[in-house]
Amino acid sequence: MTDSVSVPAHAAEPTDVVEVPTPDFEGRPGHVRSRRVAATRDLLIRSLIPVILALVAGGLLLLILGRDPISFYSDIWKGGVQQGSWEDSAMRGAPLLLIAVGLTVIFRANIWNLGYDGQFLVGAALITGLAPRIVSTPNAVSLTLLFLVAMAAAAAWTLVPALLKARFQTNEIITTLMMSFIGVGVANILVKGPFQDPTVNIPQTRVIPLNRMLPSIPGTRIHVGVLVALAAAFIAHFVLTRTSFGLRLSVLGANPRAAAHVGVNVRRLIVTAFLVSGALVGAAAAADILGVWGYMRANWNPAYGDTVIPFVFLARLNALAVIPFIAFFAVLSTGGDLAAANANLSTDFLLVLVGLILLFMTVIEFLGRRRDLGATYLTPGLRSALRNPFRRRTEIPEEEVTAQ
């Protein structure tokens, strides 16, 4: 991950370390708390700046293309938040959040599951085919069953990369991508073949009746899949931070050899991480199909996963922190449809924004790390002015002068 990059050379110079004051005898709690607040603020700023920079750079790009960035972004607000479209955004957020949580789990183990598209579509295709065939069962039973089927199918789709990685350390980036392309093909074959609705001319599956879909939250149009996604985020956060499984994942991510030394069954853990990640992607497919679409067309591929990746990193692989980012992107993506149509641009413009966010994120991360290490070219006075611009300054802190 971005944090695993080795430390620049000048970190070794002890005089550079100014950010870590030794606790004094009184153990002033206020001091500690203010440092914690400062650290949180730093984290927040570092997560937000890439997004803002990407929006600005995207605006410049729009200007170059002869579009009006102001009206583009206000269209996003209009189409993503106003007049009840926030409900669409919330529903768009459900699959995005589930995929984000699935990626968080596996990225914590420093394993790359990039096969989300194939996993998503295989799960989606199976349940669109299955749903019209089980209309006689009670709705709660069939919905649960469909969720489980999608999760199992998507999890099964990670098995080949997982086993190859566990057994031969085969690069999982490649294998998951290849399985993803195959999964897209398999989904198409299913939709055009056994699951095709014979009554329509275009290749698509039968439409699931409205009363067989996920019920909506009373008073809104939002389906309960959104609640499922939120619950998944909370549960995942608990499991990742408060259980031994979460700890084992983190140890594996930090150093696989160390994990083996402390008795972690690395092979089994790799496979488990893959299965959990795949199952969450499958749940995303179920939430999207059963909550919003109700059927599947051939060659349909929303490619949610690609756009989710930067936000998983911006949230520092934290399953709760990812929620606001996903909310932001859900609005961007829902409103982006309207904005792109109004500006007569392809919706793929959002991909550019996402790519820019990723690029700026790595750069900001780099600068932030240098700052943590105290590497800067500013004079002590300027530096403390930057750190705390609103304090009236009469003296330069002693430690910073000696640090230079």
Added chain:
Amino acid sequence: MMPLLHFAAASNIFSRAVLTSLVGGGIVAGVPLMFTALGESISERAGVLNLGLEGMMLLGAYIGFIVAFHMHSQTLGFVAGIGGGAIGALIMVILCVWLGLDQIVVGIAITLAGEGITSVLQGAEFGSSYPRLGAPATAAIPGLDKIPVLGPSLFNQPVLVYIGFAFAGFLVWLFKRTNIGLNLRAAGEKPEALDAAGVSVIATRSWAALATGGLAGLGGAYLSIVGAGVFTPFITQGQGYMAIVITMLARGKPGWVLVGSFLFGISLSIATALQLAGVNISIDVINMLPFIAIILALVIFARRSYLPPALAIPYIRGAR
């Protein structure tokens, strides 16, 4: 693969027209893969994992197509394609090689931004119409092009194809017989040693990554100018990733890269050949074939694929 054998017995799959179109199509489809995979074999050797290959191919494909379309010159198109890929690679060089940022994240970013920007620009300029280029000029090698089956497909191709073959040979020489080749390998195997020997790891990796971008751009330009004659969004369809796998399985050896590229080229172009043979097989199955082939190859040869130890690890002088 079993159904294919079954079909083979039943139809005239081995007729001359089918074989010619199979080999010829394999070459047309394989050349973009060949350039891109040869490029990747340079940068992988030097320790730069280039996951942005897909984006660089698309940049090369788009810019190459635009230049060829407006300037009415395919040669200029190829040159512009190289430039387009190199622009993508420049981002990689600055962020990953100079600043030591995460190569996987930056690679994904370049791919996403490349996909997005080429699709947006194409839509902004042409709307939903896709103008075509004329058929590419081919140069037949006198005598050899009369050989049945192989002649028309192998020896009657655009000049760039022959240049590509020659380039693979050049790379073999470069890797095996020159200091540059040794430096490249050291930069991927043990960069500290290269640094200690007084050669700049950063410079070596920078040039390697730039060359990769240029070659990927050239591959993309070939795809849009010669292969399809048209630029459509997402035209590469995962070929950048296929190139990475080919390089991995070929263990970075140019000769094997060549073989792998054309094998995958054939599986990409098998649709046309099968249609000629009268086999009616779903396009989805055919599109999956190269990826199934790769997965099978990885399952069977998993232990034989090779990546340099310092791959994707940024080199920072003096760091441990």
